[in-house]
Amino acid sequence: MSSRPAGHASPVAEVAAGGECACGVGLQFCSVRALKIYFAGPLFTPYERFFIDECAAALRADGFEVFVPHEHELKGAIDVTAARIFAQDRPAIEGADAMLAILDGPSVDDGTACEIGMFHALLQSDPSKKGIVGLLTDIRGTRGESTGINLFVQGAIEDAGRIVASFEEARDVLRAWG
Numbered sequence: 001m002s003s004r005p006a007g008h009a010s011p012v013a014e015v016a017a018g019g020e021c022a023c024g025v026g027l028q029f030c031s032v033r034a035l036k037i038y039f040a041g042p043l044f045t046p047y048e049r050f051f052i053d054e055c056a057a058a059l060r061a062d063g064f065e066v067f068v069p070h071e072h073e074l075k076g077a078i079d080v081t082a083a084r085i086f087a088q089d090r091p092a093i094e095g096a097d098a099m100l101a102i103l104d105g106p107s108v109d110d111g112t113a114c115e116i117g118m119f120h121a122l123l124q125s126d127p128s129k130k131g132i133v134g135l136l137t138d139i140r141g142t143r144g145e146s147t148g149i150n151l152f153v154q155g156a157i158e159d160a161g162r163i164v165a166s167f168e169e170a171r172d173v174l175r176a177w178g
Contacts, residue, residue, distance in 0.1 A: 034065040035130070035178040038093050040116065041102030042109040043070040052102065055167050059100075064174065067092040093118050098130040098177055100170055103163065104138040107148040120156040130177035131161035133170045 039056055042048045049070055056066045069089050073080060093099075099119045101112050108116075116132060123129045134149075134157040141147035142165075149163075157163055164170050 034063055035174065036065045036095060036097045037067070037174060038096035038099045038115070038119065039066055039068045039101075040099055040112045041135075042105065042112065043073075048102075055100075055170075058167070059171065059174070062171065062175065064178070067096065089115070090118070094122060097128065098161075098174060099132045100174065101132060101134050101157070103134045103136040103147070103149055105148055106146075108150060108153055113150065113153050116153055116156055120160050123160050131173075132157045133161050133173045134163040135167060135170045136163055136165060137167075 037059060039052060039059075041052050043052065052068055052070070056068045056071075059066050069085075069092070072088055073085055093115060096119065099116065101116050102109075103112070116134075119129075119132060123131065134154075136147060136149070138147065154163070162173065164173065
């Protein structure tokens with residue numbers, strides 16, 4: 001039996017700040033677990049990694065737990081094999097509550113598309129999972145050009161979440177799920 005008042009919920013960011021939760025109940029009554037986010041996206045250039053790193057830092061500052069594949073795979077950069085990458089990333093996808101996926105580029109990165117599909121499949125059998133946020137900042141879409149999103153991948157994201165045009169929008173969706 002929990003000592004937390006019935007119906008009490010607290011946003012992660014407020015709990016992380018210390019003191020009292022939004023409803024005024026002291027932290028000793030809160031049992032909030034940080035939302036675990038799997039951050040999918042291309043990671044092959046310094047620019048891609050920098051953008052993901054900046055976004056992940058902002059999410060962590062908000063109290064989210066964020067798994068970023070390149071933070072693990074590029075450490076040491078020794079013996080980077082397909083088997084090792086899959087063995088490391090698959091459990092992170094399975095353990096995530098939500099996914100944030102970068103969709104920018106002439107087409108969605110093939111690894112990102114696979115991660116989206118895997119997470120969507122997990123959502124079907126695990127009601128505790130929140131959903132997928134696709135982040136599309138590529139200006140080609142706003143100019144009426146192709147967004148590069150395969151319709152099947154788009155359908156998977158929209159079935160389980162939404163596509164947004166800014167990191168701030170993505171963070172708002174994740175906060176709402178937290």
